[in-house]
Amino acid sequence: MSSLEDLAEFIVESAVGMGAEYAEARLHTDLRESIIFKNNVLEAFTFEESRGVGIRVLVDGSLGFASTNRLRKDDIKKALKQAFKAAKSTSKLVKHKISMGKGELGNEKVIVKPRVSFTSVDPEARTSLIKETDEEIISSASTFDVKVPARIMTLDTWITEKLVKTSDGASIYSVTPRIAFFALITLFHPQGGLLQRYINLGETGGWEACERWNLPRILHEETSALARVLIEAKKSPAGEMDVILGPEIVGIVSHESCGHPCEADRILGREAAQAGETFLKSDSIGLRVGSKYVNVADDPTIKGSFGFYLYDDEGVKARRRILIKEGVINEFLHNRETASIFGVMSNGASRAVAYNREPIIRMSNTFFLPGDYSKDELFEDVKEGIYVKSFMEWNIDDRRFNQRYVGLEAYKIENGEIKNPVRAPVLEMTTIGLWSAVDAASKDLEFQAAYCGKGDPMQGIPVWTGGPHIRLRKVRVGGMRE
Amino acid sequence: MNVKEIPSYIVDLGRKYGATDIAAKLIESQKVMIRFSNNEVTISKIFHEATIEIFVMVEKHRAATSINTLSIKNIERNVKTLIRVAKMTTPADVYAPLPKGPFSYDPRLLKAPEVPLDPETLSSYVERAINSALESGAKRAAGTLSAFKSEISIATSGEVYASQEKAGLELSIRAFISDVATGHFLSIAGKPEDFNPEEAGRVAGEIARAADNPVPGEPGKYMTLLGPMVFADIVNQVGILSSAFLVDAGQSFLVDKIGEKISSEKFTLVDDPTLAGSIGARAFDDEGVPTRRNIIVENGVLKTYLHNSITAKKFGKETTGNAGIIVPTPWNLIVEPGGKSFEELSAQIDDGIYVTNDWYLRYQNYRTGDFSTLPRDGIFRIRRGEIVSSFRELRISDNMLRILQNIVDLGRSRVWIKWWEVEIPSLVPHALISEVNFTKPLI
Numbered sequence: 001m002s003s004l005e006d007l008a009e010f011i012v013e014s015a016v017g018m019g020a021e022y023a024e025a026r027l028h029t030d031l032r033e034s035i036i037f038k039n040n041v042l043e044a045f046t047f048e049e050s051r052g053v054g055i056r057v058l059v060d061g062s063l064g065f066a067s068t069n070r071l072r073k074d075d076i077k078k079a080l081k082q083a084f085k086a087a088k089s090t091s092k093l094v095k096h097k098i099s100m101g102k103g104e105l106g107n108e109k110v111i112v113k114p115r116v117s118f119t120s121v122d123p124e125a126r127t128s129l130i131k132e133t134d135e136e137i138i139s140s141a142s143t144f145d146v147k148v149p150a151r152i153m154t155l156d157t158w159i160t161e162k163l164v165k166t167s168d169g170a171s172i173y174s175v176t177p178r179i180a181f182f183a184l185i186t187l188f189h190p191q192g193g194l195l196q197r198y199i200n201l202g203e204t205g206g207w208e209a210c211e212r213w214n215l216p217r218i219l220h221e222e223t224s225a226l227a228r229v230l231i232e233a234k235k236s237p238a239g240e241m242d243v244i245l246g247p248e249i250v251g252i253v254s255h256e257s258c259g260h261p262c263e264a265d266r267i268l269g270r271e272a273a274q275a276g277e278t279f280l281k282s283d284s285i286g287l288r289v290g291s292k293y294v295n296v297a298d299d300p301t302i303k304g305s306f307g308f309y310l311y312d313d314e315g316v317k318a319r320r321r322i323l324i325k326e327g328v329i330n331e332f333l334h335n336r337e338t339a340s341i342f343g344v345m346s347n348g349a350s351r352a353v354a355y356n357r358e359p360i361i362r363m364s365n366t367f368f369l370p371g372d373y374s375k376d377e378l379f380e381d382v383k384e385g386i387y388v389k390s391f392m393e394w395n396i397d398d399r400r401f402n403q404r405y406v407g408l409e410a411y412k413i414e415n416g417e418i419k420n421p422v423r424a425p426v427l428e429m430t431t432i433g434l435w436s437a438v439d440a441a442s443k444d445l446e447f448q449a450a451y452c453g454k455g456d457p458m459q460g461i462p463v464w465t466g467g468p469h470i471r472l473r474k475v476r477v478g479g480m481r482e
Numbered sequence: 483m484n485v486k487e488i489p490s491y492i493v494d495l496g497r498k499y500g501a502t503d504i505a506a507k508l509i510e511s512q513k514v515m516i517r518f519s520n521n522e523v524t525i526s527k528i529f530h531e532a533t534i535e536i537f538v539m540v541e542k543h544r545a546a547t548s549i550n551t552l553s554i555k556n557i558e559r560n561v562k563t564l565i566r567v568a569k570m571t572t573p574a575d576v577y578a579p580l581p582k583g584p585f586s587y588d589p590r591l592l593k594a595p596e597v598p599l600d601p602e603t604l605s606s607y608v609e610r611a612i613n614s615a616l617e618s619g620a621k622r623a624a625g626t627l628s629a630f631k632s633e634i635s636i637a638t639s640g641e642v643y644a645s646q647e648k649a650g651l652e653l654s655i656r657a658f659i660s661d662v663a664t665g666h667f668l669s670i671a672g673k674p675e676d677f678n679p680e681e682a683g684r685v686a687g688e689i690a691r692a693a694d695n696p697v698p699g700e701p702g703k704y705m706t707l708l709g710p711m712v713f714a715d716i717v718n719q720v721g722i723l724s725s726a727f728l729v730d731a732g733q734s735f736l737v738d739k740i741g742e743k744i745s746s747e748k749f750t751l752v753d754d755p756t757l758a759g760s761i762g763a764r765a766f767d768d769e770g771v772p773t774r775r776n777i778i779v780e781n782g783v784l785k786t787y788l789h790n791s792i793t794a795k796k797f798g799k800e801t802t803g804n805a806g807i808i809v810p811t812p813w814n815l816i817v818e819p820g821g822k823s824f825e826e827l828s829a830q831i832d833d834g835i836y837v838t839n840d841w842y843l844r845y846q847n848y849r850t851g852d853f854s855t856l857p858r859d860g861i862f863r864i865r866r867g868e869i870v871s872s873f874r875e876l877r878i879s880d881n882m883l884r885i886l887q888n889i890v891d892l893g894r895s896r897v898w899i900k901w902w903e904v905e906i907p908s909l910v911p912h913a914l915i916s917e918v919n920f921t922k923p924l925i
Binding site: 036038039041042043044045046047048049050051052062063064065066067068069070078079082083085086087089090091092093094095096098122123124127131149150151152184186193194195196268269270271272273274275276277356358392393394395396397398399402403404406424426428429430433434437456457458475476477478 | 514515516517518519520521522523524525526527528529530531532533537544545546547548549550551552560563564567568570571572573574575600601602605608609622624625626654655656658661662666727730731732733737808841842843844845846847848849850852853854855856858875877879902921922923924925
């Protein structure tokens with residue numbers, strides 16, 4: 001730790017000595033172990049070390065970034081010079097000088113201690129668990145005479161150690177262990193055809209998370225539900241009806257149609273040629289985008305969450321951000337650069353996924369806040385509709401306004417009761433159309449893990465998406481594609 | 483020890499500590515990236531990296547690592563751990579020894595041209611691209627310019643010792659007339675003389691200008707002209723999902739389709755890393771096997787999956803020189819051109835749509851190929867061969883195999899495509915596709 005401190009201090013002090021208006025050093029190490037398991041075969045056990053420093057400097061209002069994995073002082077000096085060179089050589093193309101806005105800067109250590117360390121679980125034990133999970137998938141499907149011709153699963157554990165130091169006094173040392181599971185399973189039935197499902201789980205913490213998940217049980221239940229869809233599902237009703245969305249879909253909608261549009265760098269056009277812009281503008285705070293039942297938050301401080309952090313990578317204290325409050329845009333996600341432009345305090349949304357990426361505005365755990373209804377009450381009031389529990393295909397336009405979700409596990413609702421499964425109902429609607437149709441949310445709250453993609457080079461960063469069940473009134477549902 | 487000697491040192495260590503097979507790859511790279519939006523630079527970045535990737539087999543037991551602390555001590559510790567871990571793991575279903583060399587490589591593929599890496603020169607490219615877009619009528623432009631050079635050195639227990647250089651220049655520029663009238667284009671080059679930032683800016687600006695005042699499009703099935711950026715996205719799906727690993731994982735619409743007609747006869751797709759001077763050129767794969775020109779689809783018939791030696795053994799085939807040590811991958815996708823000009827392709831459309839770009843392609847089911855993707859930037863209505871208006875809010879919701887079967891014609895001129903949405907460099911023409919299904923939001 002002390003040598004890291006010395007190195008970070010050296011970088012920041014040297015940068016200021018060279019004339020930087022702002023400097024930031026991030027010594028960032030990721031140590032990862034993964035197993036890749038396909039169709040009952042362990043394809044490989046892998047481990048990965050990614051260790052280096054990312055240096056960001058602000059010189060004459062121009063931002064420069066340099067990274068290197070060579071951590072001798074000479075290499076660091078070279079990287080620092082390159083960050084300066086990068087900033088200076090393009091400064092004539094910076095018309096509006098960049099500055100770093102205010103934020104509640106920290107001087108802290110944030111160390112997440114796993115209850116069960118990853119080192120206590122050897123590759124053999126990890127493989128046995130996945131093998132058992134694979135067997136549960138096959139056995140679960142077989143009770144329905146359904147085959148599972150393809151299964152691929154990965155189990156990743158990794159520890160991120162970071163020291164972020166800025167020239168204006170922030171110093172944050174953090175150690176964050178994470179664990180993530182991924183599966184893609186393909187089910188087949190001679191009459192029902194083929195069905196596929198992704199499953200993503202992820203948390204901050206140690207092996208105890210995996211023990212709690214009980215992967216064999218989760219995959220057994222998922223497979224059973226999908227097998228039922230495969231052999232029993234009828235054509236989805238189409239037309240105008242009430243729709244109840246489960247937490248998995250509510251989570252992705254909150255992420256795609258609230259979190260992304262509220263990223264201040266998108267609003268400013270920073271991602272215009274990659275992930276795009278947003279239908280929101282700088283002056284959209286106060287704009288009604290949905291019914292009064294819509295409340296969406298982004299909160300990195302949730303203990304154990306996949307998107308957990310207490311200080312961002314600019315050293316700013318993290319807090320819960322209420323992005324939509326009672327249907328109205330309430331707050332954007334900011335880093336210090338956008339905070340300066342918008343004249344607000346940074347709310348700590350700046351993150352980098354590795355030492356060789358610069359921090360940019362990211363979501364953490366984005367979710368629809370629970371409402372007052374019990375889950376049963378939501379259904380009771382639906383005469384005819386559908387319940388969409390999970391999805392496979394989804395996408396949204398680059399202004400975050402036109403989205404599509406195709407239901408995977410979905411059911412017909414009749415007189416408040418869940419009936420037969422239905423096949424691939426399509427929800428294709430605008431952001432305001434979707435949020436405006438919400439008339440109730442249940443009290444429950446569930447999260448799913450995901451990797452959010454943004455930036456150039458791409459930064460896939462861990463997040464949770466989540467929410468309760470929500471009810472949409474009188475929306476148009478499409479059936480399967482012809 | 484010279485850093486270039488590290489791969490062979492690792493192979494010696496692996497043999498000493500009991501690996502049946504071992505491959506070590508050193509990647510040294512330099513990259514400069516300038517990002518811009520609203521006609522101004524937002525950040526300039528310089529990356530210097532050196533990473534070692536090691537793969538070991540102890541008979542059927544496999545393990546792999548990637549490390550970037552290149553001290554002898556760290557390397558030795560990691561090699562020992564890797565072999566210990568490999569021995570602990572459950573054996574895989576097949577053992578395929580790493581291919582036996584030494585091999586001879588095409589010398590044209592071992593050296594890369596010099597590309598400028600100084601931020602001043604690259605900044606002048608950015609300025610020229612932005613100005614060109616503005617001169618074409620755009621009000622603002624955003625994008626990324628990258629220049630890179632790297633050297634890959636490999637050693638394997640199959641007596642492979644080789645190194646190759648790679649280099650490239652990539653510009654992606656999006657021009658805006660308004661928030662909903664945009665155009666996007668690229669300049670992707672393996673050598674500086676092929677790099678043309680002005681042209682990319684000009685095309686992006688012209689698409690944006692033509693896309694001004696878009697109106698909501700009507701859903702339905704249309705004869706559709708896909709611009710090279712969209713067709714490259716489709717072609718990437720075919721190329722990437724022809725990886726035997728993904729086929730085995732069920733993550734492909736090409737499962738059980740070898741020898742079958744999966745597309746129109748007009749479509750021939752080749753993975754050709756032997757094109758010297760192109761951005762995806764490479765002399766050898768991650769097992770040290772010389773790369774080769776692989777015809778994936780020939781006149782509509784699926785000819786091969788892409789293999790490394792492990793997937794090849796599993797499928798009863800020979801490696802195609804596409805290792806990816808775990809997942810085989812295409813290197814440089816080439817679509818054989820058709821015979822028509824852009825005007826001749828458009829002239830075949832009585833009432834249809836021209837899509838210039840897309841993003842966010844997602845599958846409902848990889849096996850069946852059901853997917854959707856969002857057209858973005860210029861989406862044009864074509865009546866009697868002429869662009870008559872600009873559309874917005876449409877989505878292509880279709881099936882990958884149906885789209886491939888419905889290829890009516892291909893253009894004769896081709897461009898290199900690689901950007902945020904298209905991972906593998908692809909040389910593609912415009913493609914005319916019949917009956918493409920478009921949907922739009924219902925509320």
